[in-house]
Amino acid sequence: MRIAKVRGTVVSTQKEPSLQGVKFLVVQFVDEAGQLLPDYEVAADGVGAGIDEWVLVTRGSAARQRPGSEARPLDAAVIAIIDTVNVEGRFVYSKRDQYR
Amino acid sequence: MRIAKVRGTVVSTQKEPSLQGVKFLVVQFVDEAGQLLPDYEVAADGVGAGIDEWVLVTRGSAARQRPGSEARPLDAAVIAIIDTVNVEGRFVYSKRDQYR
Amino acid sequence: MRIAKVRGTVVSTQKEPSLQGVKFLVVQFVDEAGQLLPDYEVAADGVGAGIDEWVLVTRGSAARQRPGSEARPLDAAVIAIIDTVNVEGRFVYSKRDQYR
Amino acid sequence: MRIAKVRGTVVSTQKEPSLQGVKFLVVQFVDEAGQLLPDYEVAADGVGAGIDEWVLVTRGSAARQRPGSEARPLDAAVIAIIDTVNVEGRFVYSKRDQYR
Amino acid sequence: MRIAKVRGTVVSTQKEPSLQGVKFLVVQFVDEAGQLLPDYEVAADGVGAGIDEWVLVTRGSAARQRPGSEARPLDAAVIAIIDTVNVEGRFVYSKRDQYR
Incomplete structure (x- = not known):
């Protein structure tokens, strides 16, 4: 999975x-x-997930491993809202502190 | 998925x-x-989709998650024509305004 | 899929x-x-497909969506010989004109 | 698979x-x-796996080929803790010597 | 598939x-x-395959299309030892001549 920040939306009819x-x-x-x-x-x-939140994004067939999405043509999905990212003992991100 | 612009066609017999x-x-x-x-x-x-339209492109096995395409050797498909793309509250693209 | 030109062959016993x-x-x-x-x-x-021809190449699990190849460890396959590629109304490639 | 070093953790509620x-x-x-x-x-x-250990990471649908993870939306998993990496007869990494 | 040269080994307990x-x-x-x-x-x-040999490497779910590996979390496998690679009529590699 990759760490990403929600930036916007796409609308399609x-x-x-x-x-x-x-x-x-x-x-x-x-x-x-x-x-x-x-x-x-x-x-x-x-x-x-809301704008500016940090999330985990899964790609490939994993994006369809969610109830109701098994037959949708999806190759990417947000699967978690991140609380904290800790690298080498230091918090790179903490949702509570809002966007360091 | 990725945002793309339709540029042309490929024909094969x-x-x-x-x-x-x-x-x-x-x-x-x-x-x-x-x-x-x-x-x-x-x-x-x-x-x-038509030339110059902005679309959503799905890749990998997702391209075969469409009725009739399950057994085709496809790894990419256009799955939506985009109306609007909004990033940080600003419209990056709006189909109505045609190609900003 | 990606557009590619056939350049050579690999032989393995x-x-x-x-x-x-x-x-x-x-x-x-x-x-x-x-x-x-x-x-x-x-x-x-x-x-x-023959040397120098332009072809469509599919990658990933799509390469096994062909009769007889379902259980082969393939991640890429040539699925079409291209007649023409047209981008923005201009022919980038035409098989008849042979390699522009 | 790719060789990677464990650097940290992500927590999500x-x-x-x-x-x-x-x-x-x-x-x-x-x-x-x-x-x-x-x-x-x-x-x-x-x-x-623990912080600073070298591991093998598998990506794509392989990440779900583990008991209990078949239906999870995972596209990457740590599948092995590395003891040694040997390239051209030289040890690039040895867990015993800890991080060369 | 990709052409690769075997360079070493990884050991894991x-x-x-x-x-x-x-x-x-x-x-x-x-x-x-x-x-x-x-x-x-x-x-x-x-x-x-042995050290220094040229091989074909398959990636993704193709790596599990081998008897006994269907349920292993593999995303890459060596599926062939290359005899010759010929590009535009010239031998780029020939196993017999050993590493050009």
Whole structure:
């Protein structure tokens, strides 16, 4: 999984019928020091994540391992809202402190 | 999924028999600020997308999660035509305004 | 899928038994303007492609979505010989004109 | 698989229910000479790996090929703690010598 | 598949139980002209490959398409020992001539 920050949303009316009701989030990846990377992904939201929250993004067939999404053409999903990221004993991110 | 712009088409007569009737689109990826990236993909069209439209492209086994495509050797598909992309409260793209 | 040019072949005697009879092609990827990229792949030939022809290459589990290849350890396959690539109304490649 | 060094942990309360009890490790990839690379991954721990240990990380659907994880939305997992890495007859890493 | 050169081995005692008996090879990728690339992979050996031999490496779910490996958490495997690589009519590699 990759650590990412929720940056925005994508809206689509004309789409695969199985995607009805799926919320698409624009998530931007973060490096292990907490800096935003140029890479992003559009991921299905599975956990009610909000703008600016740090999340775990899973990619590939893993994105369909959620109840109701097994047959959707998804290759990326937000599967967790991050509380803390700790690297070498230091908190790189803590949700409580809000965006260091 | 990735955001991409439809740029063109690929035509092939001699191909895997299961690919009969599949429309192949050349889609070029777009960064989160709306700029075209050098990367492209050839994706099966699932939603009737037209040249210059912005679309969502799914890759990997997800491209076969569409009725009739389960056994086709596809690794990329257009699954949605984008109405709007909103990043940090700003519209990066709006189909109505046509290609900002 | 990616657009590639067939550049050569790989021959192997000592291999997984299920690979008997599979022809391995060296294919080099091409950018959307028709220039050769440094990236290549070794792909199983599914359509009788010849040296210098432009082809569509599928990667990942899609490479096994062909009759007889379901249980082979393949992660790339040539699934179509390209007739034309058209980008923004211009032919980047036409098989008839042979290699522009 | 890739060789990586365990650098830290990610904690999440609000997540896919199937992820209850999964320990998330921040692992940073190492090149074949033993130098840390900028790339990292968040991987589910399957073997009780500790901070600073070198491990094997598997990605994609392989991360779910472990008893109990078949239906979890995981795309990366630590599957082995490395004892030694030997390249061209030289030990690049030996757990006994602890971090060369 | 990718062309790679076998460079070394990885040994692990503490690992997923299903990995007992799997030999892990460090393989370094080679470009289409025969030069070593910085990228490597740790791949399960399926064909008895030795140090310095050139091999075909398959990645992703393809690595598990071998008898006995269907349920192992593998994402890379050596599936063939290469005899010859021929690009544009020239032998880039021939096992008989040993490492050009």
